[in-house]
Amino acid sequence: MNFAALNHIVENNPELIExxxxxxxxxxxAVGVARRLLGINGNVDGLTENQRYHYENYIRPLIENVSCTGIFSSEGEDGCVGGGTIDDEDLEGCYxxxxMLCQECQNVQDRMRDD
Structure with a gap:
């Protein structure tokens, strides 16, 4: 779990969860569960079964294995020039x-801006 990304979402953009x-x-x-997770330092074991359902389905996809939107998106293709997901250490910055770009797509985008 990317605790920093979760904290940023809850504090700045809870609409993403909604x-x-x-x-x-x-x-x-779902937003309440996200706030609870922050309060218990991300300890998923401290969630009830119903809370865990909200975590697994609505929160976790925003903070783990998040897909890169890519820079060359076209119909039917993701357009990512990297591995397809955003590295955990880059996720909060993306939010x-x-x-929502992986490091490789960020680098390509930066080079394209510089040209």
């Missing part, structure tokens, strides 16, 4: 910058 909950789901409960 948007990850399908219609008819309980978005407020801060609102650019």
């Amino acid at each position: 948007e990850n909950v399908p219609a008819g789901g309980n978005a407020a409960a 801060i910058l609102d650019e």
Whole structure:
């Protein structure tokens, strides 16, 4: 679990969690679970079964193995020039910058801007 990314999302953009909950789901409960996780230092074992469901389905996809959006996206392809996921140590920065790019795609994008 990327605790720093979770903290950033909860404190600055809880809408990301809410948007990850399908219609008819309980978005407020998912945000509540995220806040609880922060309060228990990310200890998933401290969650109830229902809370764990919210974590696994609506929170975890935002803080673990997050896909790179790629810079060469086209119909049916992700456009990532790297491994397809954002490195854990880069994830919080991606949320801060609102650019969900892996390190390789960030490098290519920076080179393209410099040219």
